[in-house]
Amino acid sequence: MKNNSILKIISVKTSLKHIGNGLYRGKCPFCGAIQLYVFEKENCYHCFNCGKNGDQARFMNENKIHYKDAVGKKNHVIHTKPRDLKTFYELNYEAAKFFFERLFSKKENVCLDYLINKRGLTTETICNFRMGYADGNFTSLKEHMLGLGYTIEQLLQSSLVTVSKNDEIIDFFNNRAIFPFIDINGNIIGFGGRKLDGDNNFKYLNTKNTPCYTKNNFLFSLNYAVKNISKGETPILCEGNLDVISMHQAGFRTAVASCGTALTTKQALLLKRYSDEIIICYDNDDAGIAATEKAIDILESVGFTVYVISIRDAKDPDEFIKKFGAKQFYQLIRNDLKNSIFYRIEQLSQKYDLTDLDAQSYFIKDVTELSLRKNYDPEKAIKETFNFI
Incomplete structure (x- = not known):
């Protein structure tokens, strides 16, 4: 050495x-x-x-x-390289350009077929969100970026390459539909990737934290949604990138998502800059319900008035819009939107057989405790609860 x-x-x-x-x-x-x-x-x-x-x-x-x-004792001078964010923005831009060109390559149509025929996205939507395709060759992006003069160190720091189990440097994204992560200033700061086939293990893969991207402080599609939110429209918080893209395509242009991570306080504060109200529209499963409960606590802690949409007859907003259309989703927002406290009361009601008098008394006790905890009038909550149950 x-x-x-x-x-x-x-x-x-x-x-x-x-x-x-x-x-x-x-x-x-x-x-x-x-x-x-x-x-x-x-x-x-x-x-x-x-x-x-x-x-x-x-x-x-x-x-x-x-x-x-x-x-040793010799006075060796070791210089550190400054982390120039502009370089990482340019690097990610070149990567996004590469993914986009691969998506529309005549040789590569598996991803475009997936997005259009399986996910129901239009070419216009795909282009608006600058989507792309990471092929299954494992080194395509690495070779392309090295050819442009970028170094392995820069690719590692940008989470565009990784080390395989065989100790080889390979592309971080392989055989996935790619969603660029774009900040509020229009800089591409990272990527999300969706598996095209196979089981649901690691269905989504997102850029790891880098000099220009921190997952806890970024919301997917906020750069698109902020225009409408700033006009007074209410932001809609979803779970997945494809939910957001599908909703924007259907005309709900305030949808954002937290990129495969549970909502954080930093993300909530980021949204709070633009709105005092928010609608949660998470998946209709046990994980989605649990995530909704946690998100309500975080959003209320930073001062939001929180409303919740409960998706029925579909697993998520994307599936609901595909099955029933945008007009039905609009009606769902208009007629079935619940203040967070009544959403929680509705969830409590499902624990009990409310035709039974003993069960009713336990239910009323739970509603009273919840109301007091949230500084809401218990008597009013109970009265209004039995109006909608």
Whole structure:
């Protein structure tokens, strides 16, 4: 090893094993997982568990290593590379352009067929959302981006490539429909990928946290929805990217989603900049109901007035619109929208046989406790509850 090589510096904190051409692996000193990869030629490291990455100077700084401990007594100067967000925006733009061109390639029609014939999206919608296709070749994007002059370090930091089980550097997205993540300023900051076939394991795959993308502080399609929300229309919070895209296509242009993660306080505060009211429209299953309960708490904690749509006869908004049309979904919003407290009361009512007097008394007790907890008049809540049950 050279005196100031990244291998010698990282070896101060962890043992490294040579596993390939200039590729080393070891236990991550940040999280303890054996998923720290060191790329000697690129002078960088990346942990695929906790996401820590950078060059030798960043490693020394974050681990409080003095250069004498790492490289000896000679005064070696190690320069860190600044993280220029503009470079990452440009890199993601080029990746999105590559995915988009692959989608409309005459040789590659499996993804376009999936989006149009299975998901019911129009070409106009696909283009508006800048959707694309990551093929199944595992290295197509990597080779394309290297050909444009980007480095493996930049591709790793952008979560566009990863290390396979066979310790090979491959594309992060393979055989998936691609949804670019676009921030409020129009920058492409990451991607989401939807499997085209097979089982539901890892059905959705999203960019890991990068210098320009943090999943807890981003809402899919807010860049499109903010125009209508700013005009006074109420944002509609969904679970999935395809739900959002389907709703926008149907004319509900305030739909947003939290990109495969439970709603966070940061995401709620991001929406709060533009509206004081919000509608939750999650999937009609146990997971969707549980997620709705959690989202209500978070949204109310930042000051939202929360309403809920309960999807019936369909698993999610996308399926409902396909089965019954946009007009029926509009009627659902108009006639079946519930304030969060009455949504929760409705959920409570399903626990009891309300034809039984004893069950009714337990139900009233639960409603009273819920009302007091939410600073709502219990007597009014009980009266209004029995009006709609």
